[in-house]
Amino acid sequence: MKKSLFTLVLLLLVGFHSNAQKVEFEEYDLDNGLHVILHQENAAPLVTVGVMYQVGAKDEVKGRTGFAHFFEHLLFEGTENIERGEWFNVVSANGGRNNANTSQDRTYYYETFPSNKLEIGLWMESERMLHPKIEKIGVDTQNEVVKEEKRQRIDNSPYGKIIYRTGVDKHLFKVHPYGRSVIGSMDDLNAAELSEFIAFNDQYYNPNNATLVVAGDINIDDTKKMIADYFGPIKNRAETNVRTAILEPAITETRYATEYDSNIQIPAYIFSYITPKSVEKDAYVLDYISSILTGGNSSRMYKRMVDKDQVAVQVLAFNQANQDYGTYTMGALIKGEPNWDNLKSTIDEEIKKLQTELISEKEYQKLQNQFETRFVNANSRVEGIASSLATYQMLQGDASRINKELDVYRSITREDIMRVAKQYLNPNQRVEIKYLAGSEPEN
Known part of the structure; x- marks a missing residue:
């Protein structure tokens, strides 16, 4: 009960919180x-x-x-x-x-x-x-x-x-x-x-x-x-944790790696990039890009790779913006015998389209509606509001960003999407991982 x-x-x-209200x-x-x-x-x-x-x-x-x-x-x-x-x-x-x-x-x-x-x-x-x-x-x-x-x-x-x-x-x-x-x-x-x-x-x-x-x-x-x-009576046993900036050198040429997983039968091809930290607008733009490329069955890569070319059984993307850096990871679970060169060229073609062509107004409006709904749902319960307030205050230095985030998404233009794709999603800035079934061979 x-x-x-x-x-x-x-x-x-x-x-009660079905609309985006000021917190x-x-x-x-x-x-x-x-x-x-x-x-x-x-x-x-x-x-x-x-x-x-x-x-x-x-x-x-x-x-x-x-x-x-x-x-x-x-x-x-x-x-x-x-x-x-x-x-x-x-x-x-x-x-x-x-x-x-x-x-x-x-x-x-x-x-x-x-x-x-x-x-x-x-x-x-x-x-x-x-x-x-x-x-x-x-x-x-x-x-x-x-x-x-x-x-x-x-x-x-x-x-x-x-x-x-x-x-x-x-x-x-x-x-x-x-x-x-x-x-x-x-x-x-x-x-x-x-x-x-x-x-x-x-x-x-x-x-x-x-x-x-x-x-x-x-x-x-x-x-x-x-x-x-x-x-109030609790005393401190140490000073506040003061962090020093640790700079990660930019990736300037493609890195290649292979990972093994004995729990799978379907291999995957993964591309991953270092991207902006959470407080930067470009991190929000990458959320849009993730949705465009792999956000559900109507996304571009799903329609191209799963429906049309039938070279993948599923596509994936994770955009994760942390306090110091973000990461954007995308890829596909491969259908049939992997043709790595064909898979790479297919993914790169879809990225290239974002870099050279503005998305349609219809696709743009759909994105804005999706993210407004997502924002409202994230803050529709007191648990979500509490977590958001703490996160914005501690990791971005401003709890009031809870009332600004939706405006950031709304401010993103089609030109921003093209610019960010050009700036961060290039072959020489990524790691390419072949994710294979089985155990790693012994040396």
Whole structure:
């Protein structure tokens, strides 16, 4: 019954936000440096409490990769006041749900509760920040959990190296830590001492390295008081994580690579490029380009390669803009015996059309409609709004970009699409990966 009621409330929120409305919010800092963002939305009795920490896979040191993602699991183990293994039980007993995720740039934890349980959410996140229990039993337990996740998502999942980029980014980035996978190395995690996990927590899990977002059915004054009570006394154990710019040399001639996957039968041909960081307009233009080339059965590459030429069973594209750099990856799952030269020329012909011909007005209007719908859906629930506010503030330095992003998409012209395709999607700027069935041959 609780689950059904929770789903109904979420659906009510979707209906309320069916149009792109301005997201009103308030932000301020506590004395300890914690940045707070409050968004009041009283349409439904739900509230999301989220905390984003400025630590991701790119902050790890060589030989100890995987720590940021590992902590995403480890910090659910328990605290001084939440017994080990009881975190999820506390959440569900109060009618809520929770999750966490890690990227190259940040780690994010959140709970969504009925709004009368707001204090529970604030207490739990303050406990995670102030009183985490980092013990050998928890480290050993989560080590096995992370290993199983790696097996399921990457090692034993068809095309897992493409989806989770472990077989792509290492060929793109030779200097920047984006070349390492978020899930990291199991050997590194196995070799780490308990003291290293404690030190990692002390370095990064501090108020001055975090953004707290509370979004939903709240009273602003009451919420501020609870935040002051629960988070105000937390002291910092280290300075804010100050990142230095790491420049990745541009790719100036085509790189070639081969990856193997024993879980597949259909090979793939993958092209991947380094592209602009998330704050730049060109990163948004590449979203449009991705949709034009491979966005569904009406996309150009699908109609050309799957329907007409029948050289592929599916086409794919991933445009991912991170804080420092973006990546654009495209390709096809091959039908029949691969003719690599023919596949390459076909893909390049479709790219060339974008570089030399303006898309039609009809195609342009379709794109704008698609992305407006996508934007509205992404911010149709308090969970989405909370995540967006934290992300814009921490990774782009401006939470108000939540109200500017749709205007950025709307400002993109057909000429922008042509220009960006010319600037970033050239053969000498990419990695070409033959993704083959089977195991890598022994040397």
